[in-house]
Amino acid sequence: MVRGKAAKGISKKFAGEVRTRKGGLGALLGVVLAGTGFLSGCAGLANTSNANLTPQEVQITPALLTFPNVSVGQLATQVATLTNTGSKSVSITQLSVSSNEFTATGIATPLTLGPGQSTQFKVSFKSSTAGTISGTLSAMTSRGGGSTKVKLNGNAGKTSSQLSLSTTSLKYGNVLVHGSSTQAVTLKNSGSSDVNISQLSVSGAGFSVSGVAVPFTLPAGQSAALQATFAPAAAGAATGSVTIASDAQTTSSSVALSGTGVNATYTMLLNPTSVTFGNLNVGSSATQTVQLSNTGNASFTVTQVSAAGVGVSVSGLPVPTTIAPSQSVPLTVTFAPPGAGSYAGSLSVVSNATNSPATVSLSGKGVQPAISAIPSVVAFTNVSVGVTNTQTVNLTNLGTANLTVSQASLVGAGFSYSGLSLPLTILPGGSSTFTVGFKPSSASSFLASLSLISNAPTSPLTVSLSGTGVFPSLTISASPTTLSFGTVSTGSIATQNVTLTNTGNSAVSISQVSVAGSSFSATGITVPLSLAAGQSTSFSVIFAPTTTGSLSGTITSLSNASNSPTTIKVSGLGASSAPHPVSLSWTPSTITYVSFNIFRSSISGGPYAQINSSLTPSYADTSVTSGQTYYYVVTEVDSSGAESTYSNEAAAPIP
Numbered sequence: 001m002v003r004g005k006a007a008k009g010i011s012k013k014f015a016g017e018v019r020t021r022k023g024g025l026g027a028l029l030g031v032v033l034a035g036t037g038f039l040s041g042c043a044g045l046a047n048t049s050n051a052n053l054t055p056q057e058v059q060i061t062p063a064l065l066t067f068p069n070v071s072v073g074q075l076a077t078q079v080a081t082l083t084n085t086g087s088k089s090v091s092i093t094q095l096s097v098s099s100n101e102f103t104a105t106g107i108a109t110p111l112t113l114g115p116g117q118s119t120q121f122k123v124s125f126k127s128s129t130a131g132t133i134s135g136t137l138s139a140m141t142s143r144g145g146g147s148t149k150v151k152l153n154g155n156a157g158k159t160s161s162q163l164s165l166s167t168t169s170l171k172y173g174n175v176l177v178h179g180s181s182t183q184a185v186t187l188k189n190s191g192s193s194d195v196n197i198s199q200l201s202v203s204g205a206g207f208s209v210s211g212v213a214v215p216f217t218l219p220a221g222q223s224a225a226l227q228a229t230f231a232p233a234a235a236g237a238a239t240g241s242v243t244i245a246s247d248a249q250t251t252s253s254s255v256a257l258s259g260t261g262v263n264a265t266y267t268m269l270l271n272p273t274s275v276t277f278g279n280l281n282v283g284s285s286a287t288q289t290v291q292l293s294n295t296g297n298a299s300f301t302v303t304q305v306s307a308a309g310v311g312v313s314v315s316g317l318p319v320p321t322t323i324a325p326s327q328s329v330p331l332t333v334t335f336a337p338p339g340a341g342s343y344a345g346s347l348s349v350v351s352n353a354t355n356s357p358a359t360v361s362l363s364g365k366g367v368q369p370a371i372s373a374i375p376s377v378v379a380f381t382n383v384s385v386g387v388t389n390t391q392t393v394n395l396t397n398l399g400t401a402n403l404t405v406s407q408a409s410l411v412g413a414g415f416s417y418s419g420l421s422l423p424l425t426i427l428p429g430g431s432s433t434f435t436v437g438f439k440p441s442s443a444s445s446f447l448a449s450l451s452l453i454s455n456a457p458t459s460p461l462t463v464s465l466s467g468t469g470v471f472p473s474l475t476i477s478a479s480p481t482t483l484s485f486g487t488v489s490t491g492s493i494a495t496q497n498v499t500l501t502n503t504g505n506s507a508v509s510i511s512q513v514s515v516a517g518s519s520f521s522a523t524g525i526t527v528p529l530s531l532a533a534g535q536s537t538s539f540s541v542i543f544a545p546t547t548t549g550s551l552s553g554t555i556t557s558l559s560n561a562s563n564s565p566t567t568i569k570v571s572g573l574g575a576s577s578a579p580h581p582v583s584l585s586w587t588p589s590t591i592t593y594v595s596f597n598i599f600r601s602s603i604s605g606g607p608y609a610q611i612n613s614s615l616t617p618s619y620a621d622t623s624v625t626s627g628q629t630y631y632y633v634v635t636e637v638d639s640s641g642a643e644s645t646y647s648n649e650a651a652a653p654i655p
Contacts, residue, residue: 057086058113058139058147065137067125067154071192071220075126080104080150082121082139084113091142099135101127102152110142127156161191161220163248165255172230172259176298180231185255187212187244188223195220197246204240206232207257232261264298266353268323270331270360275347277335277364281401282457285336290360292317292349293328300353309345311337312362323351337366340400369428370399371456373463380438380467384506384533387472388439393463395434395452397426405454412448414440415465440469473504476531476561478568485543485572488612489581489622493544495595495615498522498568500538500557502531510537510559517553519545520570540595540615545574575623582621582652586634589644597635597643604631604649621652629653 061081070076084090092111095104106121113119127133133154139147166186175181189195197216202209211227218224228242240257271291280286294300302321307314316332323329333347347360374394383389397403405424410417420434440446448465478500485494502508510529515522525539545551555568584598598619599608608631612619624630633646 056146056148057084058090058092058141058145059083059085060137060139060147060150062150063148064151064153065123067152069192070125070127070154070156073126073128074192075124076154077122077124079120080123080137081118082107082113082147083118084115087115089114092139093142094140095121096138096140096146097135097152098137099133099152101125101133101154101156102135102137104137123150123152125152125154125156127154130156132156161189161193161195161246161248163195163197163218163244163246163250163253164188164190165244165253167255169256170228170258172257174260174262174297175230175232176264177232177235177261180229181259182227182229184211185226185228185242186223187218187226189218189220189248191248192220194218195246195248197244199243199245200226201243201245202228202240203243204238204257206230206238206259206261207240207242209242228255228257230257230259232259235261235263237261262297265296266298266300266351267294267296267355268300268302268349268351268353268358269293269295270347270349270358272360274361275333275363277362279365279367279401280335280337281455282337282339282366282368285334286364287332287334290331290333290347291328292323292331292358294323294325294353296353297325299324300351302349302351304348304350304357305331306348306350307333307345307362308348309343309362311335311343311364311366312345312347314347333360333362335362335364337364340366340368342366365400367401367428368399369397369401369403369426369454369456371403371405371452371454371458371461372396372398373452373461375463377464377466378436379465382468382470382505383438383440384472385440385443385469387506388437389467390435390437392433393436394431395424395426396431397428399456400428402427403454403456405452407453409451409453409460410448411451412446412465414438414446414467414469415448415450417450436463436465438465438467440467443469443471445469470505472506474506474508474559474561475502475504475563476508476510476557476559476566477501477503478557478566481568483541483568483570485570486612487573487575487623488543488545489575489620490545490548492612492620492622493542493614494572494612495540495542496613497538497540497595498555499536500531500566501536502533502561504561505533507532508559508561510557512556512558513539514556514558515541515553516556517551517570519543519547519551519572519574520553520555522555541568541570542615543570543572545572548574550574580624580626580654582624582630582632582654583618584621584632584634584650585618586647588617589636590638592638593636594639595637597637599633599635599646601631602628604651606631606633608633608646624652624654626654 065078067076090113093109097104103124104121135152137150137152170183172181195218197214200209200214208229209226211225237260242255244253275288277286299322302319305314305317313334314331316330342365345362348357350357378391380389403426408420416437418435426432446467450463452461453459478498483496488494508531510527512527513522513525521542523540550573552571557566558564596614597610598612600611601608630652632650636644
């Protein structure tokens, strides 16, 4: 016996059947019925001998096959199973049927079945006459023995015919007066014999049928289509029915009919009723869609579609065109502004609809950019040879559409531009800046032009460039060149300012500021320091005498200027401190002060004379006389050199 995966699967099925059916035959049948058209059990047996075969160990199941209600001439088939229930192989030589109306097929003989093996075959019944027919079926073996016998019963004859309808109700809804609507009903013979339809009758105003002419024979298993039409002659609800008479088991069948006749309405709708294109660049175009719909229940014919207004047009619908109920067609509206400004127009559709003409309002605005350059002429004067000077150019969009600068072209030597990243987009009313540079290669005049290409109608915009190159001049001046601090008591300080100015045409680099002379110092300047042409810087010189008598010194500035070094002479008188000095202090009016000027008078209300200056909001007056009263006021000086009015007066009597 050959064993494999198939055999293992059958064993599992077999074991399951033993538990549920409780019996050897039941278990065997469970294995046989688990498949169709195969041999079960141990296949490939070499021993085909029928020696010692026990009679009827070959069984056919089921024991009874019945073929009820088979029409004359029709073929009906069932499946039977042949099983070797013995312990030895058996050879099947023939399947024997006792009646010609029955046939057995599906087994090629001779066929060897091993112990427990089974196979299936077909048993068919077909009779040429009506009536009940019986017979038997058995299998013959090579040893002359036979199988169990199967009883065969067949019943041939006419059965009751069946006529079925696909629907028993047809609803037409609203149908135009003098129009029509047709629906189909399928008649099907679901029986085993012909159905003879003898009569079709229709009731109800406006209803009719077609497609089947009576008398009509509908063969078994066939279908026929019956067309039912509703054609109302007047408005209003209508009901009716179709009645079908036949020799079917149910002799009369009917279909209920209902519908409503409605009068025709012709209306059209344009959606939307207004179209706004918004802002559109001059020279370009935009489209929008308007839907033309038939909102009535009858078709209408469009005879004219037109657009009125500058820059607008319509397309998409040839005329004449018929629009069916519920149909919608698109119209394409185009706006192409010929110039800047606001535009208005309309779309009109003329038809035989009751609400003709239908209109749509159209509007749009043509916009365009406008470019401006400030300055439009860039001039550089007296620029040192080899030195780059720059100026800023401001581009402004004075138009109503986005300005796009796509290209820049510079023609001419000595000039350059930077900060212009292209393509550059500037919104209406917006601006953008870039830098033009001039670096002369010689002491002469230069001319150039910068051309800007944009989408503005005035493109290209040309910016004229000019410049004069000169040989470099490096000079520096000091103001003042002499400082006199007057009398300052020892232990006190006095401060004055000095300004250094680049009076040449090229940058000057200050490398050192030094002070010579006892009691003098400088503050407020950090070197190295570069001054551009025309630029200035200031610093403070402080006189703080530690001895009495006449004192002098110099402030020296070293630079790469041709007149370097620059010298400022300073002088002052140191006086002994008074036994009763007057200490003054005040509150600055701003945080931007640079220094203060102190004034004194021996008479209240003045006139006052300046006695000193101070970098801080305090001062000690040591040049006073005992027994005298002094009156003081202060002014404040800011970074621009502007001086305030007098402060309130303070009195100081000296003991």
